[in-house]
Amino acid sequence: MDNTLQKTQNGKRRINVSKGKEKTVGALFFVCAGLSVVAVFGIIAYILYASVPAFREYGFFQMLFGAKWNTERGEYGLLTMLVNTLVVTFGALLIGGTIGVFTAIFLVFWCPDRFHLRYEGKNRALRRIARAVNAINLRTVFDQVIKLLSGIPSVIFGYFGVSVICAMIKGMDVYGIGKGPLASALVLAIMIVPTIASLSKNALEAVPQSYFEGALALGNTKAQAVFRVVFPAARSGVVSALILGVGRAVGETMAVAMVSGGRVFFPEGLFTPVRTLTTNIAIEFADAGHAWDDPLRSALFASGFVLLLLALVVNLSLNLVPKEYKGKKGTKQLRGQGGEAVYRKKGLVPEILKYAAFFMAALVVAVLISIILFILINGIPHLSWSFLFGPSDFSHPSLLPAFISTGYVILISLAIALPVGIGAAIFLVEYAKPGSKLVKVIRTFVDTLAGVPSIVFGLFGNLFFCKIFGDTYSVVAGSFTMALIILPTIIRSTEESLIAVPASLREASYGLGAGKARTIFKVVLPSAFPGIATAAILAIGRIVGESAALIYTSGMLVTTEGSAVNPMNMGATLTVFLYMCWAEPNSYLGFNQAYATAVVLLLCTLILNFAVYLIQRRVQKKQKR
Amino acid sequence: MKDRITETGAKNRLDRFDFTGETAVRVEGVDLYYGDFQALKKIDMTVKKHEITAMIGPSGCGKSTLLKTLNRMNDLVEGCRVEGKITVGGRDIYAKDTDLSALRKNVGMVFQKPNPFPMSVYDNVAYAPRTFGVKKKDLLDEIVERSLKQAAMWDELKDRLKKSALGLSGGQQQRLCIARALSVRPQVLLMDEPTSALDPISTGKIEELCEELKQDVTIVIVTHNMQQAARISDKTGFFLLGELIEFGETEEMFTSPKRPETERYITGRFG
Ligand SMILES: Nc1ncnc2c1ncn2[C@@H]1O[C@H](COP(=O)(O)OP(=O)(O)OP(=O)(O)O)[C@@H](O)[C@H]1O
Numbered sequence A: 001m002d003n004t005l006q007k008t009q010n011g012k013r014r015i016n017v018s019k020g021k022e023k024t025v026g027a028l029f030f031v032c033a034g035l036s037v038v039a040v041f042g043i044i045a046y047i048l049y050a051s052v053p054a055f056r057e058y059g060f061f062q063m064l065f066g067a068k069w070n071t072e073r074g075e076y077g078l079l080t081m082l083v084n085t086l087v088v089t090f091g092a093l094l095i096g097g098t099i100g101v102f103t104a105i106f107l108v109f110w111c112p113d114r115f116h117l118r119y120e121g122k123n124r125a126l127r128r129i130a131r132a133v134n135a136i137n138l139r140t141v142f143d144q145v146i147k148l149l150s151g152i153p154s155v156i157f158g159y160f161g162v163s164v165i166c167a168m169i170k171g172m173d174v175y176g177i178g179k180g181p182l183a184s185a186l187v188l189a190i191m192i193v194p195t196i197a198s199l200s201k202n203a204l205e206a207v208p209q210s211y212f213e214g215a216l217a218l219g220n221t222k223a224q225a226v227f228r229v230v231f232p233a234a235r236s237g238v239v240s241a242l243i244l245g246v247g248r249a250v251g252e253t254m255a256v257a258m259v260s261g262g263r264v265f266f267p268e269g270l271f272t273p274v275r276t277l278t279t280n281i282a283i284e285f286a287d288a289g290h291a292w293d294d295p296l297r298s299a300l301f302a303s304g305f306v307l308l309l310l311a312l313v314v315n316l317s318l319n320l321v322p323k324e325y326k327g328k329k330g331t332k333q334l335r336g337q338g339g340e341a342v343y344r345k346k347g348l349v350p351e352i353l354k355y356a357a358f359f360m361a362a363l364v365v366a367v368l369i370s371i372i373l374f375i376l377i378n379g380i381p382h383l384s385w386s387f388l389f390g391p392s393d394f395s396h397p398s399l400l401p402a403f404i405s406t407g408y409v410i411l412i413s414l415a416i417a418l419p420v421g422i423g424a425a426i427f428l429v430e431y432a433k434p435g436s437k438l439v440k441v442i443r444t445f446v447d448t449l450a451g452v453p454s455i456v457f458g459l460f461g462n463l464f465f466c467k468i469f470g471d472t473y474s475v476v477a478g479s480f481t482m483a484l485i486i487l488p489t490i491i492r493s494t495e496e497s498l499i500a501v502p503a504s505l506r507e508a509s510y511g512l513g514a515g516k517a518r519t520i521f522k523v524v525l526p527s528a529f530p531g532i533a534t535a536a537i538l539a540i541g542r543i544v545g546e547s548a549a550l551i552y553t554s555g556m557l558v559t560t561e562g563s564a565v566n567p568m569n570m571g572a573t574l575t576v577f578l579y580m581c582w583a584e585p586n587s588y589l590g591f592n593q594a595y596a597t598a599v600v601l602l603l604c605t606l607i608l609n610f611a612v613y614l615i616q617r618r619v620q621k622k623q624k625r
Numbered sequence B: 001m002k003d004r005i006t007e008t009g010a011k012n013r014l015d016r017f018d019f020t021g022e023t024a025v026r027v028e029g030v031d032l033y034y035g036d037f038q039a040l041k042k043i044d045m046t047v048k049k050h051e052i053t054a055m056i057g058p059s060g061c062g063k064s065t066l067l068k069t070l071n072r073m074n075d076l077v078e079g080c081r082v083e084g085k086i087t088v089g090g091r092d093i094y095a096k097d098t099d100l101s102a103l104r105k106n107v108g109m110v111f112q113k114p115n116p117f118p119m120s121v122y123d124n125v126a127y128a129p130r131t132f133g134v135k136k137k138d139l140l141d142e143i144v145e146r147s148l149k150q151a152a153m154w155d156e157l158k159d160r161l162k163k164s165a166l167g168l169s170g171g172q173q174q175r176l177c178i179a180r181a182l183s184v185r186p187q188v189l190l191m192d193e194p195t196s197a198l199d200p201i202s203t204g205k206i207e208e209l210c211e212e213l214k215q216d217v218t219i220v221i222v223t224h225n226m227q228q229a230a231r232i233s234d235k236t237g238f239f240l241l242g243e244l245i246e247f248g249e250t251e252e253m254f255t256s257p258k259r260p261e262t263e264r265y266i267t268g269r270f271g
């Protein structure tokens, strides 16, 4: 570590002679950056450690390849769950991948900028409406649709799945229920569409315009150019997008728990109840004992460990995606012998694909609208002042404690993750040598941390933070867990905004004799502020929407005597509250309360998304000037 | 071997362009606007078959713009409006029923920066025939071989057909793009500063190539290199601020230009 610091301090960027203070600051940033590496290893080690009793008793491979899971008989084979996870993920990838990729294609190539309503009549109001509609930027709207879809808490998708998707497909189910692999895959598909669509969009936009023009100049129609040249040129980015979508699907817990049926069977049809690795933990954890060597508890950690391995494999496979077309080995023998070339106007397939893109994009909008309507219609009637902010007790649960818990989690986890994340980003951009091995390693770990399923964070928090903070569930333990979850987002987006700060600004500051630390704090950070603010808001969104990681750390307590919540106590956040309405219903807590809560969460998501939009618009306007 | 354009069924029809006459392209009174800005003013120009026509002029005078109107690549630019008449192979290409695919099959284009697709060399050249429905393997083989030979690259590339086109040198990439454009046997080839990104040797190769290609295609080339225009072209047009100041035989233009602006430009006194 000393070595690298030394190197960078002698590097070009450094102008002032090193002072002791400066060194300390640099070392501090390095520690921040190293924390991600420590976190990844810590998570792996702790989860493995907690699975040891199970692995020791039943053997690693017996657990991995044993199909029987029966807690009463002490059978803890994970194979069924593993297979179910793979099957459901594959289904989600098939559906969500297609929809996501085609939506991205529509957005980049065919989404019109504006409506072109024409109204020539005399009615002034109508004319004004037409003008207002024409002023809407459709691309922005579509971007927001996708961002909104990605911001909706997963439990809401669970309710949508149970009440809408299952209802739609249950006609095909002989038992008339609709839960199972199909429902799970559909719900997951909706959830991974935003990831896949937005990343594929980036990949498509990165394809040089000259490819597109080159294809058109050869007589291609637009659809031919898009599907035969531009899309294949973006394939590595699209594949990466799909892999990240898979990562998201593999790790998703709550929504799947609600629609999968939850029984340990291999998938025998589209509608047999199944259980995935994640839902296995969600379903059984409450029944497990607290001792380290409790067989069920340990088996559940083993379930989490296998899940973690799977997620790591998915994440690492990202590095295997070839970045550029390399060609094939060997030489090609031509045996061309004449004949007459007949040129026809072709291109039916691209034309069909184009309409598929239109259709998929419309589908995404339709799904978002129906989710929103579904929540609003079912939830608004049950909203009341007393439900929102009244005192909360067992027979009159209100959201007040959940609001307070959520607020605590946001405050505490941001207070931890923001300084650490910003420090790490500063180290990566300002101190470390750009492109060095160290930077690559740290980035890999940051990405790995981002790919860890949130329920695994929950398990880790349960082992580590709950232990630290009084051997019990607490809001503080949940907050520390969330800090780890949001850390990668904050590092990444701070990094990006630091990189975007022009070098000339730094040079100007050095030129005035300012030291490195001073330059960073007074010059670089302020101009990176909008990016950091965006990261913080995105992090808040993640916290508000999180459930799996909090259930086993901050716990599921709804009522508090009075309503003041002590962060050292348990407390359900809004989303956990929403999950409890489903998981532990009673006569005071059920679907009605759930929908009302979902309205509140939806509103939060909307507000956060709007805030991000406003910040980004301001930044763009400034750049244009 | 003669390529044929089928006319079976209205949908599959590729409009027939008639290149039997003397004139390949005729530009008559063309005005072009980018929004409110007029980039071309009353351009009249006739491109004769099997000739190389060069367009010269200072930066921003509208050379690329005119070139792009000839295969309607300007359609991509929002707010671009063309007035006047442009005929290619006897057809008004801005008529309502123009088939853009057919037009661009007949009027190929080579860009300033080489833009091979991220595919193998073979697939690059076979790309356009494939999109026009040529499926038979041996036929594609033959087209690839013929096009690469036409672009004088066959010997260099015949053992690298499966390799990525992105791995070629800049000059090779540009000649591959020429081969790619030739694959569908265009009658006209538009080249927009095709050598400005290349070293002198590659430039020389492409100039040589142009001279050879003259027998098969009509070439319109934009260049900033006065010597290049003088070396390879039969006719030259000099543009200034969107106007075609002078158009005529290259030799004449470079030895005794009629207009003072032309002379000043050629002798390097402004531009
Ligand atoms: N897409 C466009 N939108 C608006 N104006 C344009 C566009 N393309 C070109 N112009 C303008 O039209 C004029 C002619 O541009 P053009 O690219 O044809 O010049 P050129 O002669 O090819 O120049 P160069 O030698 O630099 O390539 C310029 O003033 C340019 O600014």
Ligand SMILES: [Mg+2]
Residues within 6 Å of the ligand: B063, B064, B065, B192
């Ligand atoms: Mg130009």
